[in-house]
Amino acid sequence: MSETTHDGGVALGAASPPDEGLPAARLAAKYGLSVSGARPPLREYVRQLWGRRHFILAFSQAKLTAQYSQAKLGQVWQVATPLLNAAVYYFIFGVILKANKGLGHDTYIPFLVTGVFVFTFTQSSVMAGVRAISGNLGLVRALHFPRASLPISFALQQLQQLLFSMIVVFVITTAFGSYPSLSWLLIVPALALQFLFNSGLALILARLGAKTPDLAQLMPFVLRTWMYASGVMFSISGMLAGKPEWVTRLMQANPAAIYMDLIRFALIDGYGAANLPPHVWALAVAWAVVVFAGGFVFFWKAEERYGRG
Protein backbone atom coordinates (compact mmCIF):
# COMPACT_ATOMS: atom_id res chain seq x y z
CA MET A 1 0.00 0.00 0.00
CA SER A 2 2.94 2.30 -0.53
CA GLU A 3 3.33 2.51 -4.30
CA THR A 4 2.02 6.04 -4.40
CA THR A 5 4.49 7.44 -6.88
CA HIS A 6 3.48 5.25 -9.76
CA ASP A 7 0.88 6.84 -11.95
CA GLY A 8 -1.58 4.09 -12.77
CA GLY A 9 -3.78 5.30 -15.60
CA VAL A 10 -7.47 5.51 -14.86
CA ALA A 11 -8.99 2.49 -16.47
CA LEU A 12 -12.62 3.36 -17.12
CA GLY A 13 -14.91 0.49 -17.96
CA ALA A 14 -12.29 -2.15 -17.08
CA ALA A 15 -12.16 -4.75 -19.85
CA SER A 16 -14.26 -4.24 -22.97
CA PRO A 17 -17.00 -6.85 -23.27
CA PRO A 18 -18.05 -8.16 -26.66
CA ASP A 19 -21.38 -6.36 -26.20
CA GLU A 20 -19.73 -2.98 -25.89
CA GLY A 21 -21.61 -0.14 -27.46
CA LEU A 22 -24.97 -1.76 -27.00
CA PRO A 23 -27.40 0.58 -25.18
CA ALA A 24 -28.31 -0.57 -21.66
CA ALA A 25 -31.91 -1.41 -22.47
CA ARG A 26 -30.91 -3.54 -25.49
CA LEU A 27 -28.18 -5.28 -23.53
CA ALA A 28 -30.65 -6.05 -20.75
CA ALA A 29 -33.15 -7.45 -23.21
CA LYS A 30 -30.49 -9.59 -24.87
CA TYR A 31 -29.65 -11.37 -21.63
CA GLY A 32 -33.17 -11.44 -20.27
CA LEU A 33 -32.60 -9.01 -17.40
CA SER A 34 -35.60 -7.29 -15.89
CA VAL A 35 -36.01 -3.89 -14.27
CA SER A 36 -35.17 -4.13 -10.58
CA GLY A 37 -37.97 -3.22 -8.22
CA ALA A 38 -40.69 -3.14 -10.86
CA ARG A 39 -44.24 -3.83 -9.75
CA PRO A 40 -45.40 -7.35 -10.64
CA PRO A 41 -48.79 -7.88 -12.30
CA LEU A 42 -51.69 -8.34 -9.86
CA ARG A 43 -52.00 -12.10 -10.34
CA GLU A 44 -48.25 -12.62 -9.85
CA TYR A 45 -48.39 -10.34 -6.81
CA VAL A 46 -51.09 -12.45 -5.20
CA ARG A 47 -49.00 -15.54 -5.91
CA GLN A 48 -45.92 -14.00 -4.26
CA LEU A 49 -48.00 -12.92 -1.29
CA TRP A 50 -49.34 -16.44 -0.86
CA GLY A 51 -45.76 -17.70 -0.99
CA ARG A 52 -45.02 -15.45 1.99
CA ARG A 53 -47.93 -16.70 4.12
CA HIS A 54 -45.60 -18.32 6.66
CA PHE A 55 -43.71 -15.07 7.06
CA ILE A 56 -46.95 -13.11 7.51
CA LEU A 57 -48.10 -15.47 10.24
CA ALA A 58 -44.71 -15.70 11.97
CA PHE A 59 -44.29 -11.93 11.90
CA SER A 60 -47.70 -11.33 13.47
CA GLN A 61 -47.09 -13.91 16.19
CA ALA A 62 -43.64 -12.49 16.89
CA LYS A 63 -45.06 -8.98 17.28
CA LEU A 64 -47.73 -10.32 19.61
CA THR A 65 -45.25 -12.20 21.79
CA ALA A 66 -42.73 -9.34 21.84
CA GLN A 67 -45.42 -7.04 23.20
CA TYR A 68 -45.43 -8.50 26.71
CA SER A 69 -42.07 -10.26 26.82
CA GLN A 70 -40.55 -7.74 29.25
CA ALA A 71 -43.44 -7.99 31.73
CA LYS A 72 -43.08 -10.32 34.70
CA LEU A 73 -46.50 -11.85 34.16
CA GLY A 74 -45.66 -12.27 30.49
CA GLN A 75 -48.44 -13.59 28.29
CA VAL A 76 -51.00 -13.37 31.12
CA TRP A 77 -51.40 -9.75 30.04
CA GLN A 78 -52.90 -10.95 26.77
CA VAL A 79 -56.03 -11.73 28.79
CA ALA A 80 -55.55 -9.36 31.71
CA THR A 81 -55.40 -6.21 29.54
CA PRO A 82 -58.82 -6.72 27.90
CA LEU A 83 -60.29 -7.75 31.26
CA LEU A 84 -59.14 -4.52 32.91
CA ASN A 85 -60.42 -2.56 29.92
CA ALA A 86 -63.81 -4.18 30.30
CA ALA A 87 -63.90 -3.30 34.01
CA VAL A 88 -63.13 0.37 33.31
CA TYR A 89 -65.78 0.62 30.60
CA TYR A 90 -68.34 -1.04 32.86
CA PHE A 91 -67.55 1.37 35.66
CA ILE A 92 -67.89 4.46 33.45
CA PHE A 93 -70.80 3.55 31.20
CA GLY A 94 -72.66 1.02 33.29
CA VAL A 95 -72.36 2.49 36.79
CA ILE A 96 -71.76 6.23 36.36
CA LEU A 97 -73.45 7.14 33.06
CA LYS A 98 -76.09 4.39 33.04
CA ALA A 99 -76.05 4.24 29.23
CA ASN A 100 -77.99 0.97 29.11
CA LYS A 101 -81.05 2.49 27.46
CA GLY A 102 -83.35 -0.23 26.15
CA LEU A 103 -81.24 -3.09 27.53
CA GLY A 104 -81.49 -5.01 30.77
CA HIS A 105 -78.56 -5.19 33.16
CA ASP A 106 -77.77 -8.81 32.31
CA THR A 107 -77.69 -7.95 28.63
CA TYR A 108 -75.93 -4.62 28.89
CA ILE A 109 -72.64 -5.77 30.41
CA PRO A 110 -71.87 -8.51 27.85
CA PHE A 111 -73.20 -6.09 25.19
CA LEU A 112 -70.71 -3.43 26.26
CA VAL A 113 -67.74 -5.73 26.64
CA THR A 114 -68.32 -7.41 23.27
CA GLY A 115 -68.74 -4.04 21.62
CA VAL A 116 -65.54 -2.64 23.09
CA PHE A 117 -63.41 -5.59 22.05
CA VAL A 118 -64.86 -5.98 18.59
CA PHE A 119 -64.49 -2.29 17.87
CA THR A 120 -60.95 -2.29 19.26
CA PHE A 121 -60.13 -4.98 16.70
CA THR A 122 -61.01 -2.61 13.85
CA GLN A 123 -59.51 0.39 15.59
CA SER A 124 -56.10 -1.14 16.25
CA SER A 125 -55.96 -2.71 12.79
CA VAL A 126 -56.44 0.77 11.32
CA MET A 127 -53.82 2.33 13.59
CA ALA A 128 -51.33 -0.46 12.87
CA GLY A 129 -52.10 -0.11 9.17
CA VAL A 130 -51.20 3.58 9.13
CA ARG A 131 -47.77 2.77 10.50
CA ALA A 132 -47.32 -0.54 8.67
CA ILE A 133 -45.02 0.93 6.01
CA SER A 134 -43.93 4.25 7.52
CA GLY A 135 -43.00 2.61 10.81
CA ASN A 136 -41.10 -0.25 9.21
CA LEU A 137 -39.00 1.57 6.64
CA GLY A 138 -35.92 -0.29 7.83
CA LEU A 139 -37.50 -3.58 6.91
CA VAL A 140 -38.90 -2.27 3.64
CA ARG A 141 -35.48 -0.91 2.63
CA ALA A 142 -33.57 -4.04 3.59
CA LEU A 143 -35.55 -7.02 2.38
CA HIS A 144 -37.61 -8.03 -0.55
CA PHE A 145 -41.16 -9.23 -0.05
CA PRO A 146 -44.60 -8.15 -1.26
CA ARG A 147 -45.24 -5.08 0.87
CA ALA A 148 -48.87 -6.05 1.43
CA SER A 149 -47.48 -8.66 3.83
CA LEU A 150 -46.99 -5.92 6.43
CA PRO A 151 -50.50 -4.43 6.76
CA ILE A 152 -52.05 -7.91 6.50
CA SER A 153 -49.67 -9.22 9.13
CA PHE A 154 -50.60 -6.38 11.49
CA ALA A 155 -54.31 -7.05 10.98
CA LEU A 156 -53.61 -10.72 11.73
CA GLN A 157 -51.80 -9.74 14.92
CA GLN A 158 -54.91 -7.83 16.03
CA LEU A 159 -57.09 -10.84 15.19
CA GLN A 160 -54.98 -13.02 17.48
CA GLN A 161 -55.19 -10.35 20.16
CA LEU A 162 -58.97 -10.39 19.77
CA LEU A 163 -59.07 -14.16 20.19
CA PHE A 164 -57.49 -13.70 23.62
CA SER A 165 -60.09 -11.04 24.41
CA MET A 166 -62.85 -13.40 23.33
CA ILE A 167 -61.92 -15.66 26.24
CA VAL A 168 -62.85 -12.79 28.56
CA VAL A 169 -66.04 -12.19 26.56
CA PHE A 170 -67.05 -15.87 26.89
CA VAL A 171 -66.53 -15.77 30.65
CA ILE A 172 -68.52 -12.56 31.12
CA THR A 173 -71.32 -13.62 28.80
CA THR A 174 -71.72 -16.90 30.63
CA ALA A 175 -71.54 -15.16 34.01
CA PHE A 176 -74.49 -13.00 33.00
CA GLY A 177 -76.68 -15.87 32.02
CA SER A 178 -76.11 -16.37 28.28
CA TYR A 179 -74.84 -19.94 28.11
CA PRO A 180 -72.87 -21.41 25.21
CA SER A 181 -75.12 -22.61 22.41
CA LEU A 182 -74.95 -23.43 18.73
CA SER A 183 -75.50 -19.79 17.83
CA TRP A 184 -72.06 -19.04 19.26
CA LEU A 185 -70.59 -20.64 16.14
CA LEU A 186 -71.85 -17.64 14.17
CA ILE A 187 -68.95 -15.59 15.51
CA VAL A 188 -66.57 -17.55 13.26
CA PRO A 189 -67.94 -16.22 9.95
CA ALA A 190 -68.58 -12.83 11.53
CA LEU A 191 -64.98 -12.48 12.72
CA ALA A 192 -63.64 -13.80 9.41
CA LEU A 193 -65.58 -11.12 7.54
CA GLN A 194 -64.49 -8.45 9.98
CA PHE A 195 -60.86 -9.54 9.55
CA LEU A 196 -61.18 -9.16 5.78
CA PHE A 197 -62.71 -5.73 6.23
CA ASN A 198 -59.98 -4.68 8.67
CA SER A 199 -57.21 -5.92 6.39
CA GLY A 200 -58.68 -3.89 3.55
CA LEU A 201 -58.75 -0.76 5.71
CA ALA A 202 -55.20 -1.44 6.91
CA LEU A 203 -54.02 -1.76 3.29
CA ILE A 204 -55.66 1.52 2.29
CA LEU A 205 -54.24 3.37 5.28
CA ALA A 206 -50.82 1.78 4.86
CA ARG A 207 -50.51 3.37 1.42
CA LEU A 208 -51.85 6.73 2.62
CA GLY A 209 -49.67 6.60 5.73
CA ALA A 210 -46.57 5.77 3.69
CA LYS A 211 -46.97 9.02 1.79
CA THR A 212 -48.35 11.13 4.67
CA PRO A 213 -47.13 9.87 8.05
CA ASP A 214 -49.15 12.70 9.70
CA LEU A 215 -52.19 10.43 9.43
CA ALA A 216 -50.92 8.62 12.53
CA GLN A 217 -51.63 11.82 14.49
CA LEU A 218 -55.02 12.40 12.88
CA MET A 219 -56.48 8.91 12.95
CA PRO A 220 -57.15 8.62 16.71
CA PHE A 221 -59.70 11.47 16.43
CA VAL A 222 -61.37 9.96 13.38
CA LEU A 223 -61.53 6.59 15.11
CA ARG A 224 -62.97 8.00 18.33
CA THR A 225 -65.71 9.74 16.37
CA TRP A 226 -66.41 6.51 14.55
CA MET A 227 -66.56 4.63 17.86
CA TYR A 228 -69.18 6.97 19.34
CA ALA A 229 -71.27 6.77 16.16
CA SER A 230 -71.15 2.97 16.03
CA GLY A 231 -73.08 2.18 19.18
CA VAL A 232 -70.30 0.62 21.18
CA MET A 233 -71.68 1.78 24.53
CA PHE A 234 -75.34 2.05 23.59
CA SER A 235 -77.84 0.24 21.44
CA ILE A 236 -78.50 2.17 18.23
CA SER A 237 -82.10 1.05 17.96
CA GLY A 238 -82.68 1.80 21.66
CA MET A 239 -81.09 5.24 21.49
CA LEU A 240 -82.90 6.27 18.29
CA ALA A 241 -86.34 4.97 19.29
CA GLY A 242 -88.90 7.45 17.99
CA LYS A 243 -86.62 8.89 15.29
CA PRO A 244 -87.46 8.12 11.62
CA GLU A 245 -86.61 4.56 10.68
CA TRP A 246 -84.21 5.46 7.85
CA VAL A 247 -81.93 7.23 10.35
CA THR A 248 -81.66 4.03 12.39
CA ARG A 249 -81.09 1.93 9.25
CA LEU A 250 -78.37 4.29 8.06
CA MET A 251 -76.59 4.16 11.42
CA GLN A 252 -76.88 0.39 11.46
CA ALA A 253 -75.35 0.02 7.99
CA ASN A 254 -72.05 1.27 9.43
CA PRO A 255 -69.65 -1.70 9.03
CA ALA A 256 -68.31 -1.40 12.59
CA ALA A 257 -71.88 -1.55 13.93
CA ILE A 258 -72.71 -4.52 11.72
CA TYR A 259 -69.82 -6.70 12.90
CA MET A 260 -70.42 -5.77 16.54
CA ASP A 261 -74.12 -6.52 16.33
CA LEU A 262 -73.56 -9.85 14.60
CA ILE A 263 -71.27 -11.03 17.33
CA ARG A 264 -73.54 -9.74 20.09
CA PHE A 265 -76.49 -11.46 18.45
CA ALA A 266 -74.52 -14.71 18.30
CA LEU A 267 -73.44 -14.61 21.95
CA ILE A 268 -76.06 -12.80 24.00
CA ASP A 269 -79.48 -14.38 24.61
CA GLY A 270 -81.16 -11.06 25.46
CA TYR A 271 -79.96 -9.43 22.23
CA GLY A 272 -82.36 -10.77 19.63
CA ALA A 273 -82.73 -10.42 15.88
CA ALA A 274 -84.90 -7.32 16.37
CA ASN A 275 -81.71 -5.36 17.02
CA LEU A 276 -80.23 -6.27 13.64
CA PRO A 277 -80.94 -4.36 10.43
CA PRO A 278 -82.47 -6.33 7.51
CA HIS A 279 -80.02 -8.18 5.20
CA VAL A 280 -77.33 -7.93 7.85
CA TRP A 281 -75.25 -10.86 6.55
CA ALA A 282 -75.39 -9.54 2.99
CA LEU A 283 -74.17 -6.18 4.24
CA ALA A 284 -71.40 -7.82 6.27
CA VAL A 285 -70.17 -9.77 3.24
CA ALA A 286 -70.44 -6.74 0.93
CA TRP A 287 -68.40 -4.48 3.22
CA ALA A 288 -65.72 -7.14 3.68
CA VAL A 289 -65.35 -8.03 0.00
CA VAL A 290 -65.52 -4.49 -1.38
CA VAL A 291 -63.13 -2.95 1.15
CA PHE A 292 -60.64 -5.81 1.00
CA ALA A 293 -60.54 -6.07 -2.80
CA GLY A 294 -60.48 -2.30 -3.21
CA GLY A 295 -57.82 -1.86 -0.54
CA PHE A 296 -55.66 -4.62 -1.99
CA VAL A 297 -55.65 -3.16 -5.50
CA PHE A 298 -55.15 0.36 -4.11
CA PHE A 299 -52.13 -0.80 -2.12
CA TRP A 300 -50.65 -2.83 -4.97
CA LYS A 301 -50.80 0.16 -7.35
CA ALA A 302 -48.04 1.89 -5.37
CA GLU A 303 -46.00 -1.24 -4.61
CA GLU A 304 -42.77 -0.04 -6.25
CA ARG A 305 -42.88 3.31 -4.44
CA TYR A 306 -42.86 2.12 -0.82
CA GLY A 307 -39.54 2.77 0.83
CA ARG A 308 -38.88 6.11 -0.75
CA GLY A 309 -38.95 8.67 1.98
Next chain:
Amino acid sequence: MAEHHPAQGGARGAGDRVPTVIADELHIVYRVNGAKSGKGSATAALSRIVKRGSGDSARGVRKVHAVRGVSFVAHKGEAIGLIGSNGSGKSTLLRAIAGLLPAERGKVYTDGQPSLLGVNAALMNDLTGERNVILGGLAMGMSREEIKERYQDIVDFSGINEKGDFITLPMRTYSSGMAARLRFSIAAAKDHDVLMIDEALATGDRKFQTRSEERIRELRKEAGTVFLVSHNNKSIRDTCDRVLWLERGELRMDGPTDEVLKEYEKFTGK
Protein backbone atom coordinates in the same frame (compact mmCIF):
# COMPACT_ATOMS: atom_id res chain seq x y z
CA MET B 1 -3.65 -8.73 9.88
CA ALA B 2 -1.75 -11.96 9.24
CA GLU B 3 -2.93 -13.94 6.26
CA HIS B 4 -3.51 -12.44 2.89
CA HIS B 5 -5.97 -14.09 0.57
CA PRO B 6 -5.21 -13.36 -3.04
CA ALA B 7 -8.15 -12.11 -5.08
CA GLN B 8 -9.66 -14.99 -6.94
CA GLY B 9 -10.29 -12.99 -10.05
CA GLY B 10 -8.48 -14.68 -12.86
CA ALA B 11 -10.39 -17.94 -12.77
CA ARG B 12 -13.01 -16.91 -15.29
CA GLY B 13 -12.59 -16.89 -19.02
CA ALA B 14 -13.43 -13.73 -20.94
CA GLY B 15 -15.69 -15.64 -23.28
CA ASP B 16 -18.71 -16.06 -20.96
CA ARG B 17 -19.17 -12.50 -19.81
CA VAL B 18 -22.88 -12.58 -19.11
CA PRO B 19 -24.19 -9.34 -17.59
CA THR B 20 -26.16 -9.78 -14.37
CA VAL B 21 -26.64 -6.17 -13.27
CA ILE B 22 -26.88 -3.16 -15.55
CA ALA B 23 -27.20 0.33 -14.12
CA ASP B 24 -28.18 2.92 -16.68
CA GLU B 25 -27.80 6.61 -15.74
CA LEU B 26 -29.20 5.92 -12.28
CA HIS B 27 -30.34 8.80 -10.08
CA ILE B 28 -31.61 8.34 -6.53
CA VAL B 29 -33.21 11.18 -4.59
CA TYR B 30 -34.28 11.05 -0.94
CA ARG B 31 -37.02 13.38 0.21
CA VAL B 32 -36.82 14.56 3.80
CA ASN B 33 -39.93 16.05 5.38
CA GLY B 34 -39.73 19.15 7.51
CA ALA B 35 -36.00 19.68 7.23
CA LYS B 36 -36.27 23.01 5.49
CA SER B 37 -34.61 26.13 6.88
CA GLY B 38 -34.72 25.11 10.54
CA LYS B 39 -38.08 26.80 11.10
CA GLY B 40 -39.89 24.07 12.97
CA SER B 41 -42.64 26.24 14.42
CA ALA B 42 -46.29 25.39 13.88
CA THR B 43 -46.97 28.53 11.86
CA ALA B 44 -44.10 27.76 9.54
CA ALA B 45 -45.41 24.25 9.08
CA LEU B 46 -48.91 25.53 8.39
CA SER B 47 -47.76 28.05 5.83
CA ARG B 48 -45.92 25.23 4.09
CA ILE B 49 -49.08 23.19 3.89
CA VAL B 50 -50.97 26.18 2.51
CA LYS B 51 -48.31 26.59 -0.13
CA ARG B 52 -49.03 23.07 -1.33
CA GLY B 53 -49.00 22.58 -5.02
CA SER B 54 -46.15 24.99 -5.54
CA GLY B 55 -43.63 22.18 -5.70
CA ASP B 56 -41.62 20.19 -3.21
CA SER B 57 -39.20 22.91 -2.24
CA ALA B 58 -41.93 25.31 -1.14
CA ARG B 59 -43.53 22.64 1.05
CA GLY B 60 -40.45 22.19 3.15
CA VAL B 61 -39.46 18.92 1.58
CA ARG B 62 -35.70 18.84 1.15
CA LYS B 63 -34.22 16.68 -1.54
CA VAL B 64 -31.01 14.79 -1.09
CA HIS B 65 -29.54 13.72 -4.39
CA ALA B 66 -27.64 10.64 -3.20
CA VAL B 67 -26.72 8.95 -6.47
CA ARG B 68 -26.13 11.00 -9.63
CA GLY B 69 -26.09 9.28 -12.97
CA VAL B 70 -24.20 6.08 -12.23
CA SER B 71 -23.82 3.57 -15.07
CA PHE B 72 -22.01 0.25 -15.07
CA VAL B 73 -22.38 -3.35 -16.16
CA ALA B 74 -21.62 -6.18 -13.74
CA HIS B 75 -21.01 -9.69 -15.06
CA LYS B 76 -21.51 -13.16 -13.79
CA GLY B 77 -18.72 -14.32 -11.49
CA GLU B 78 -17.47 -10.85 -10.67
CA ALA B 79 -16.88 -9.63 -7.14
CA ILE B 80 -17.20 -5.89 -7.12
CA GLY B 81 -16.11 -3.64 -4.29
CA LEU B 82 -17.76 -0.28 -3.65
CA ILE B 83 -15.56 2.32 -2.01
CA GLY B 84 -15.86 6.01 -1.22
CA SER B 85 -15.99 8.29 1.77
CA ASN B 86 -18.96 8.34 4.17
CA GLY B 87 -22.13 9.56 2.54
CA SER B 88 -20.88 9.03 -0.99
CA GLY B 89 -23.91 6.93 -1.88
CA LYS B 90 -22.53 3.39 -1.64
CA SER B 91 -25.31 1.88 0.48
CA THR B 92 -27.94 3.80 -1.44
CA LEU B 93 -26.61 2.38 -4.70
CA LEU B 94 -26.79 -1.15 -3.29
CA ARG B 95 -30.40 -0.66 -2.20
CA ALA B 96 -31.30 0.69 -5.61
CA ILE B 97 -29.75 -2.36 -7.29
CA ALA B 98 -31.80 -4.55 -4.98
CA GLY B 99 -34.91 -2.70 -6.09
CA LEU B 100 -35.56 -1.49 -2.54
CA LEU B 101 -35.26 2.19 -3.35
CA PRO B 102 -37.17 3.50 -6.32
CA ALA B 103 -35.05 5.33 -8.89
CA GLU B 104 -35.71 8.99 -9.61
CA ARG B 105 -34.36 8.66 -13.15
CA GLY B 106 -32.58 5.92 -15.03
CA LYS B 107 -32.98 2.19 -14.55
CA VAL B 108 -31.37 -0.85 -13.03
CA TYR B 109 -31.72 -4.15 -14.84
CA THR B 110 -30.98 -7.33 -12.95
CA ASP B 111 -30.96 -11.05 -13.45
CA GLY B 112 -33.27 -12.51 -10.85
CA GLN B 113 -33.69 -10.85 -7.50
CA PRO B 114 -30.55 -9.35 -5.97
CA SER B 115 -30.55 -9.44 -2.19
CA LEU B 116 -28.82 -7.47 0.49
CA LEU B 117 -26.97 -9.53 3.04
CA GLY B 118 -28.68 -8.54 6.25
CA VAL B 119 -31.83 -9.30 8.14
CA ASN B 120 -31.33 -6.95 11.08
CA ALA B 121 -34.55 -5.08 10.41
CA ALA B 122 -36.68 -8.22 10.59
CA LEU B 123 -35.31 -9.49 13.89
CA MET B 124 -36.86 -8.59 17.23
CA ASN B 125 -34.80 -8.11 20.35
CA ASP B 126 -37.55 -9.37 22.64
CA LEU B 127 -37.69 -12.77 20.98
CA THR B 128 -35.38 -15.70 21.63
CA GLY B 129 -32.50 -16.35 19.27
CA GLU B 130 -34.31 -19.51 18.21
CA ARG B 131 -37.43 -17.67 17.05
CA ASN B 132 -35.31 -14.99 15.40
CA VAL B 133 -33.55 -17.60 13.28
CA ILE B 134 -36.95 -18.75 12.01
CA LEU B 135 -38.36 -15.25 11.59
CA GLY B 136 -35.24 -14.02 9.82
CA GLY B 137 -35.20 -17.00 7.49
CA LEU B 138 -38.86 -16.52 6.59
CA ALA B 139 -38.27 -12.80 6.05
CA MET B 140 -35.51 -13.61 3.56
CA GLY B 141 -37.93 -15.82 1.68
CA MET B 142 -36.77 -19.24 2.83
CA SER B 143 -39.36 -21.95 3.31
CA ARG B 144 -40.03 -23.55 6.70
CA GLU B 145 -38.38 -26.78 5.54
CA GLU B 146 -35.23 -24.99 4.37
CA ILE B 147 -34.96 -23.26 7.74
CA LYS B 148 -35.46 -26.49 9.66
CA GLU B 149 -32.75 -28.06 7.53
CA ARG B 150 -30.23 -25.30 8.12
CA TYR B 151 -31.21 -24.36 11.67
CA GLN B 152 -28.42 -26.31 13.34
CA ASP B 153 -25.83 -25.00 10.88
CA ILE B 154 -26.90 -21.42 11.58
CA VAL B 155 -26.65 -21.88 15.34
CA ASP B 156 -23.33 -23.71 15.12
CA PHE B 157 -21.87 -21.13 12.77
CA SER B 158 -22.87 -18.25 15.03
CA GLY B 159 -21.16 -19.96 17.96
CA ILE B 160 -23.91 -18.62 20.24
CA ASN B 161 -24.18 -21.92 22.08
CA GLU B 162 -20.46 -22.28 22.69
CA LYS B 163 -20.80 -20.62 26.09
CA GLY B 164 -24.03 -22.28 27.19
CA ASP B 165 -27.59 -22.47 25.95
CA PHE B 166 -28.02 -18.86 24.81
CA ILE B 167 -30.13 -19.51 21.74
CA THR B 168 -33.24 -19.97 23.91
CA LEU B 169 -32.74 -16.56 25.57
CA PRO B 170 -34.16 -13.31 24.20
CA MET B 171 -31.79 -11.50 21.87
CA ARG B 172 -31.76 -8.43 24.10
CA THR B 173 -29.74 -10.41 26.63
CA TYR B 174 -26.93 -10.99 24.12
CA SER B 175 -23.75 -8.96 24.06
CA SER B 176 -23.48 -6.77 21.00
CA GLY B 177 -20.88 -9.08 19.50
CA MET B 178 -23.06 -12.15 20.00
CA ALA B 179 -26.08 -10.44 18.45
CA ALA B 180 -24.01 -9.34 15.47
CA ARG B 181 -22.74 -12.90 15.00
CA LEU B 182 -26.22 -14.35 15.06
CA ARG B 183 -27.45 -11.74 12.60
CA PHE B 184 -24.62 -12.50 10.21
CA SER B 185 -25.19 -16.25 10.51
CA ILE B 186 -28.88 -15.92 9.70
CA ALA B 187 -28.21 -13.61 6.78
CA ALA B 188 -25.46 -15.81 5.35
CA ALA B 189 -27.60 -18.96 5.48
CA LYS B 190 -29.31 -18.24 2.17
CA ASP B 191 -27.85 -18.63 -1.30
CA HIS B 192 -28.19 -15.66 -3.57
CA ASP B 193 -27.90 -15.02 -7.32
CA VAL B 194 -26.67 -11.50 -6.84
CA LEU B 195 -25.34 -10.94 -3.34
CA MET B 196 -24.71 -7.56 -1.77
CA ILE B 197 -22.77 -7.15 1.42
CA ASP B 198 -22.68 -3.89 3.34
CA GLU B 199 -19.70 -3.75 5.72
CA ALA B 200 -20.66 -7.10 7.15
CA LEU B 201 -17.10 -8.27 7.61
CA ALA B 202 -16.39 -6.14 10.65
CA THR B 203 -18.54 -8.08 13.11
CA GLY B 204 -17.53 -10.26 16.00
CA ASP B 205 -14.14 -11.24 17.33
CA ARG B 206 -11.10 -12.20 15.26
CA LYS B 207 -12.05 -15.86 15.15
CA PHE B 208 -15.53 -15.11 13.91
CA GLN B 209 -14.21 -12.61 11.37
CA THR B 210 -12.04 -15.27 9.78
CA ARG B 211 -14.96 -17.65 9.74
CA SER B 212 -17.30 -15.11 8.18
CA GLU B 213 -14.74 -14.13 5.55
CA GLU B 214 -14.57 -17.78 4.64
CA ARG B 215 -18.34 -18.01 4.43
CA ILE B 216 -18.47 -14.95 2.19
CA ARG B 217 -15.96 -16.56 -0.14
CA GLU B 218 -18.21 -19.63 -0.21
CA LEU B 219 -21.29 -17.54 -0.91
CA ARG B 220 -19.33 -15.79 -3.60
CA LYS B 221 -18.61 -19.05 -5.31
CA GLU B 222 -22.29 -19.98 -5.29
CA ALA B 223 -23.56 -16.53 -6.17
CA GLY B 224 -23.48 -15.14 -9.66
CA THR B 225 -22.21 -11.70 -8.69
CA VAL B 226 -21.10 -10.16 -5.42
CA PHE B 227 -21.09 -6.51 -4.37
CA LEU B 228 -19.18 -5.55 -1.24
CA VAL B 229 -19.29 -2.19 0.51
CA SER B 230 -16.46 -1.72 2.94
CA HIS B 231 -14.14 0.87 4.40
CA ASN B 232 -11.56 -1.80 4.95
CA ASN B 233 -9.32 -1.76 1.91
CA LYS B 234 -7.82 -5.08 2.91
CA SER B 235 -11.10 -6.95 2.78
CA ILE B 236 -11.86 -5.29 -0.56
CA ARG B 237 -8.49 -6.40 -1.86
CA ASP B 238 -9.05 -9.93 -0.56
CA THR B 239 -12.50 -10.47 -2.00
CA CYS B 240 -12.93 -8.22 -5.03
CA ASP B 241 -11.43 -8.16 -8.48
CA ARG B 242 -13.14 -4.98 -9.61
CA VAL B 243 -13.85 -1.79 -7.70
CA LEU B 244 -16.31 1.05 -8.22
CA TRP B 245 -15.30 4.27 -6.50
CA LEU B 246 -18.16 6.59 -5.66
CA GLU B 247 -17.70 10.17 -4.55
CA ARG B 248 -20.62 12.58 -3.94
CA GLY B 249 -22.95 10.16 -5.66
CA GLU B 250 -20.91 10.08 -8.86
CA LEU B 251 -18.92 7.20 -10.22
CA ARG B 252 -15.36 8.47 -10.02
CA MET B 253 -13.55 5.39 -11.15
CA ASP B 254 -14.29 1.85 -12.25
CA GLY B 255 -11.57 -0.69 -12.80
CA PRO B 256 -9.39 -3.50 -11.46
CA THR B 257 -9.02 -3.49 -7.68
CA ASP B 258 -5.32 -2.57 -7.51
CA GLU B 259 -5.56 0.41 -9.82
CA VAL B 260 -8.64 1.92 -8.20
CA LEU B 261 -7.46 1.32 -4.65
CA LYS B 262 -4.14 2.97 -5.44
CA GLU B 263 -5.90 6.09 -6.70
CA TYR B 264 -8.30 6.00 -3.76
CA GLU B 265 -5.50 5.76 -1.25
CA LYS B 266 -3.78 8.68 -2.96
CA PHE B 267 -7.05 10.62 -2.72
CA THR B 268 -7.63 9.91 0.94
CA GLY B 269 -4.01 10.71 1.70
CA LYS B 270 -3.05 7.41 3.21
